[in-house]
Amino acid sequence: MKTRQRFLKKTFTPSKEICVTYKSGEAIFRMHFHNFYELDIITDGSGVSNLNGKTIKFQKNTAFFLSPKDFHDIIPDTTLHITNLQISNDTMNRCFPNCASMKGSCSFFDNDVTVDVNEICTLIAKGNRNTDYLNSLLTALIRLLFSQPATLTAPDSGKNVTHNIINYVNEHYKENPSLETLSKIFDRTPNYISSRFKAVTGETYKTYLKQLKLDSALKLLISTDLSVTDICYESGYETISHFNREFKNYFGRSPSQVRNSLDSETSL
Secondary structure, eight states: OOOEEOOOOOSOOOSSSEEEEEEEEOOEEEEEOOSSEEEEEEEEOOEEEEETTEEEEEOTTEEEEEOTTOOEEEEESSOEEEEEEEEOHHHHHHHOTTGGGOOOEEEEOOHHHHHHHHHHHHHHHTTOSOHHHHHHHHHHHHHHHTSSOOOOSOTTTTTOHHHHHHHHHHHHGGGOOOHHHHHHHHTOOHHHHHHHHHHHHSSOHHHHHHHHHHHHHHHHHHHOOOOHHHHHHHTTOSOHHHHHHHHHHHHSSOHHHHHHHHHHHHHO
């Protein structure tokens, strides 16, 4: 049985400017974002990821580039093995001065590239003290993986109704689409949509929609100066009391407490 893992680190915490970790397991990483850059290189396994509303079926030899602007999730079909690189904003700025305009992307690479990718990741993981050397390795890795235009469309895009429905919800969650609304748009019964949502995401439709709204609210709290009231409505809630209650139940703190803690950190 797959477990769910919350992964909402908002700041870059590793002591190194580039942190390499090797992950394995079947955990579902629900929709989240980071305040740093990230590379996820799938070395074995398969699954589905949603990157900024685009559904991507991935497998071995798939690489994801993620910027602080990007939302994504990971839903494994099998046990995954991932080489994960977390990269500080300063490092990315040094390697790619235009990185602020870089968006999340996905690349599928050939087996003959795998040896070079693994070797570069191993060298970065060793943590050479020469910053210029590490930066050159990172630059080479990103160019090697993303030298071709990334394709963000799933191989079966347009054929899989469930993924099309999920894409629609990811793009229109602020409108609070009901199962009945989705039923009319996609010509499927509400019961069918509900059961397929549970099968693919591991969540009920109601829970999935709530998570999208609350994760969006958290990002707005962290990255903007919008008031809590404005964030409430911007995230698809109709009343501030309902928003405050669901946010606290989900994150363990109220929106105001999160905002106040961020203000305290900034003043230090």
